[in-house]
Amino acid sequence: MGYAVVLGEALVDLLDAEHDGEPVFRQAIGGGPLNVAVAVARLGGDVQFVGSLGDDPLAGRIRAFLGAAGVGLDGAVTVPAPTALAVATFAGPEPDFRFYGEPRSYALLTADDLDVAVVEGAQVLYCGSIVLLDPPVLAAARRAWAMAGALRVFDPNVRPSLLAGPDALDDLRAVVAEFAASAHLVKLSAADARHLYPREPVEGVAAYLRELGAGTVVVTLGADGALVAAADDVVRVPAPKVDAVDATGAGDSVMGALVADLLHAGEPVDPTGWRDRVAFALRVAGLVCESPGGATAMPTREAVANRFR
Template identity: 35%
Template sequence: MSPHHITVLGECVADAFTEPPGAANELALRVLPGGGPANTAVALARLGTPDRFLARLSGDVFGRLFRAHLEASGVDLSYAVAAAEPSTLAVAELDATGQATFSFHAQNTADWQWTPEELAKVDLSETICLHTGSLALVREPGAAVIEEFLATAAAQATISIDPNVRPMLVNPQVYRDRLAHWCTLADILRLSEDDLELLLPGIPPEQACDTWHAAGVRLVVITLGSDGALASLDGERLQVPAVATPVTDTVGAGDSFTAGLLHHLGTRGLLGGRLAGLGLDEVAEACRFATRVAALTCSVAGPNPPWQHQLMQLATTDDT
């Protein structure tokens, strides 16, 4: 592991997509490894950023799928916990635009059972950024354990959080109740426009950014789908356009955007503290790069982020 790497903490989820039925009264499912934090860890590794994933991986058929997928993408699993509990399953239904709606099967599954003893074993001395979010931050008993871990890690690493609100599984009020505390821990808050509407209904993005800045977050990035992304650094704002692409589905696009953002900032030496050297120009560059990563994810089925060489091919195509 490189002396400068990113650590990601959170869940793996088996994303099951409906397939055309082969017979009457039959539902066929195609299962892909997913979960917001896992998708971000995979995307970071594929982009060339050394990263470690802190996960609780079941020994069941889905857990074995997760492990193989993560390792094949180059993710370091040296601190992954071999969990006795089953894996989390999500069934996705896609609408005509490729947007997914998930129903979760997540009661007492492996992802939420973190203990202080498990995370106490993790060495963060070489971590420049710790990223987490999604369900792992709101599902007990592990959520409170992760919050304590973030507070400890903040002494040496940039903290990045993606709320990734899942209202079908957790009441959005649970996220709202915890968000102010997360803002005291985080340096970077990345969320979608759907997250924004669930967290602060009816509040304009710019006002939301100012609210979260006042609570402690220096960089807020709100992804806006086909309208690109809005970034706010200490109240200075910019918007970058989306990259036009044929959309197969949008599963994992936000996770890939986060990975692109962190990868770009990390390669330029801007992670590892409270973002003291970060300016608006660097934020713009990072967001433009992240939109390219997200666009390539949208162009294929499921949470399948691009490899570094695919980004280079896209850049070459854009220049011609």
């Protein structure tokens, strides 16, 4: 079995919480791609994180956490910047993230920083999330995408608070179309679909991304499970019933589970195979939702099997 490369952001989340009846923010290591990398490692996959990390004690905690989780850092670079913070509040089913820090520590990876050997040797390459809004990292992602002989997976992971300017959404749609056109797998949430294509039902969004060239499209639907568009087959896969306490990282865990299974067994040969993969990924996400935190809640295969016997 080979390894995966996850290219994207790592940062520190400040999660809206309560302590002794008072509102507080709970610190958690996060970033969508970091969550994906940790999920892959916890599920038994070999994975390298590629991105820029700050030069402060918070970045030291991120490095230590990733190392302890079994995530490689051969492709990570240190940059002269404090670690970016993402403040998460929960007013609805999807957390609202606001980002702080300038320059953004996660957005300083350049195309020249890429470890070519690490990227070229990957069996699966993940790109996506908020780093693609920053031109230097977008250039790095494009270079990695072009050089990889790997299965390519993409997740837009839209954060509306970062879309500044009248053309920002159109620019993001163009980037999504660019990567989706040559992706073996695109995973996005129903919220991502609404932000990108507000007048389209999720089935229409999945069909559009497949028309662009995406091999398979998975749209997560929260408690309603996921929609899977593979070949000419479009089905909904139900989510397991769980006692949810925190949905942070649930969507990332779905992607992590799918990447881990791509590493283990390659692409499914038919739509039924994709449905089975997504059903397992939803069980992983269900277990994540039963624990607070994002990356810290990513489970092992044994834990998933024990929870959903």
